[in-house]
Amino acid sequence: MENIIENANRLYFLNEGQRKSIEQKAMAHKRYSNIVFDIISANDKELVVQVAQHNHLSENYATADRLKQIGKEVFAQFLYGRKLKVGAKPYDPAPGDVVTTDWIKVKMAQHAFKSVDLEKFFGIDKSTLSKYLSGDRELSRGVKSMFFYFFAYIELGGKVNV
Structure with missing residues (x-):
């Protein structure tokens, strides 16, 4: 499977199965809405994720709030006591x-x-x-x-x- 999540190597606390689970969820968002994920930082206290949407043929674009919610849905299961901070970058058409x-x-x-x-x-x-x-x-x-x-x-x- 291609590297779907930018800087996924920062998810050092996940085992292979957990990483694949998150990547599958991320791949679905990439495929259907061109939503991408970037791990900004990860340590024992927090996980910081950027969720962005790029141009998509459906022209069905998510709000910043919805992108944050998607980030929580993808990563919340595997936090293990870490606080999750999600930044959102909605699509901004040219x-x-x-x-x-x-x-x-x-x-x-x-x-x-x-x-x-x-x-x-x-x-x-x-x-x-x-x-x-x-x-x-x-x-x-x-x-x-x-x-x-x-x-x-x-x-x-x-x-x-x-």
Whole structure:
């Protein structure tokens, strides 16, 4: 089984079976919600765990309180008198994550831009832009950000020469 919990070696007080039990629980959260765990510190008095959620296709994101609860559910069984401290880092989407091909088309229509205009602004060749707009080429996070901030600039009154 791959190392599911970052710094799992800090769980020195667990035997192999207990470690596997925790890793199985953590793997389920990783698989179904892209929630990950990091052991910040562990000693005879306390266990400090960071629970974070990353981008996930379901777009079903947990609150900080729910992430803390998940951390407790995963680790509470094997504390052996230690105090459990759980920090939470909820998913924080990048502004460009709202960008889809449909979003771009709507913005183009709102601002009366044609494909040729975007080709000039971005220095993208016609075939690449066509693939983005048709959905034949995936919009990477960088490309999404480019479109997002371009239209944000325009909507804030920025001027571009057509």
